[in-house]
Amino acid sequence: MGVAKYTKNEKGQITDVELQSGIHVKTFYGPEDLERVGFSYEKDLADPGQYPFTRAIHPQGYRSRAWTTRQYTGFGTPYETNERFKLMIANGQTGLNVAFDLPTQMGYDSDDPIAEGEVGRVGMAVDSLRDFEVAFRDINLAEIGTGLTINAVASIMLAMYQAAAEKYGYDPKVISATPQNDILKEMIGRGAWIFPVEPAVKLVGDVIEYSIKALPKTNPVSVCGYHIRESGATPAQEIAFAFLIANAYIDNVLARGYDIDEFVGRFSFNLNVFGNLWEQIAKFRAARKLWARNLKEKYNVKKTSNMFLRGLFGGGGFGLTKAQPQNNIMRGAYYALAAALGGAQTIALCSYDEAYTIPTPESAVISLRTLQLLMDEVGMRDTVDPLAGSYFIETLTKEMEAKIEEESEKIEKMGGIIPAVATGYIQRLVSRQAYEFEKGVQSGEFLKVGVNIYTEGESKEVELHRYNVKTAEKQIRELKRVKRERNQRDVKRTLEALEKATKAGENVMPFLVDCCRAYATVGEMTKIFRDVFGEFEEPGLV
């Protein structure tokens, strides 16, 4: 999708290109450009695996380890999701990423009246530990890492993942989960928030703090520029806001008396891939460098590997179109290329039908194959950071770095990321930009194949994932059975302990694990948080 602004002369020749982040691209680049931006090999690039890691976090890049493939998966009941997990693993997928349905994301049980019509619709329904036992049955949790795309109740889902792993005999110290656990970005885009900013950030901190000792192989937070970008942010804003958010979580944990080197090495990032190819590549390279510098200079991180920006680069949902949906397969391939040239640790692609539905098994496997093809057929593992030294890419990386810092300073000047989110400043900024962009698509300023160029008239009706109304009935039946069969005294005891700890401001994680083990439900645990914390009040649109 064309996202840059192109100026043309009367002959139709391009006379200027302005990238979304506001950088102008020249006709060609040479040594004088590197001089202009003050490029230095040692300072700006260095060898792969060397600070500031612009080229790669590992000296061997993809030679030592290919990127993890981790398609976002989950729908219906845990039984159906378990089957799809196994299908993807059988097809060579190396990580899992769980999609939860909306009631689960919002902390409601499947039998809550508010969940009506939504149970198992956009993800897997989860009410109690029983559901995780089913979802992860016959999956080797010591070998495969699992992303849990959940935020407001990330603490509950991580506790449940631990309880499920224990149930299957795994030591929590060997399991590797990645709960998304990034609530501030939910308040900017995606919208699955529940609690007000302050307790919500405290919960994020609880998960990080708890993981230090109890779940050392878990990545307790995946900071998402991704959804901020989907909501209308430029690539430079995506990185700037994500880093400010990450720093807010760091500050929360530091305030509890920990040393930065104890926990920051497990932070991970989820960044977006749609847009101008060069701008994305430069964005990833600049981001790796800025994150390392932020940790070294601002936070005085000592251990080198703790300065790594480890990232899932992928998705690109906003770039997909419902018109000529098979074009999305090709878009996905280019997005994956951007991610790989940008040095991703993990890549996931939106499937070609994901612009309008839950992916079919076929489309999910096509996405996986796209990634495997790039990895094994065309030479993406040959050498580390193949674009290094390109006059253009190095200049652009430096320019992106400056833009990201500029966007960051704007927010710092107005008091920091927490007030900027709480007051709705960022939400208004990105939604205004989203509107301007949409106008550009409708006017034809931004070219989109199949939408405003190379169109084919009326788009064909596409096949949709059929929502099974029986799903909710089945899930509710299971929930009722669990509630009937569990030890009620354990449930009462663990929920009371959770309530007491929540009110006292203690770290809730150990209490949540106990609740999960006793088969307390997501709704029961969340209700305690709702009662104690209250709910986030969404700032206005204008």
Place this chain on the structure above:
Amino acid sequence: MKAKAIKVLIAKPGLDGHDRGAKVVAHALMEAGMEVIYTGLHKTVDDIIRIALQEDVDVVGLSIMSGAHVPIARKYMQKARDAGIDDKMVVIGGVIPAKDIPQLKKIGISGVFPGGTPFLDIVRFIRDNLTHA
């Protein structure tokens, strides 16, 4: 005499939090001179009816991305009848397959605007159908 601005409620029923589309359309309607009220996220149908009554809007726009548009539309129209505001124009935007449009119209939804509908079409539809009502 200048006509009173058309008042539109943009609503997000249900638990879905994807609001880029709702906000973008809100901006477009505002720029077209309409008065827009945005409910914010996670509203029940009852919340939306209450706000529509309180604000005495001319049009209610439901933004639905989760695939639950048919049950939500049905519930909305039922409750709107109960509240006596089923004469207010209701339009829907979001991820709506073409094959569901006849059913939505039958339920009583005046206009359906799947993602990517030009802003001008939405503005025109509201203007034309309100004046002819």
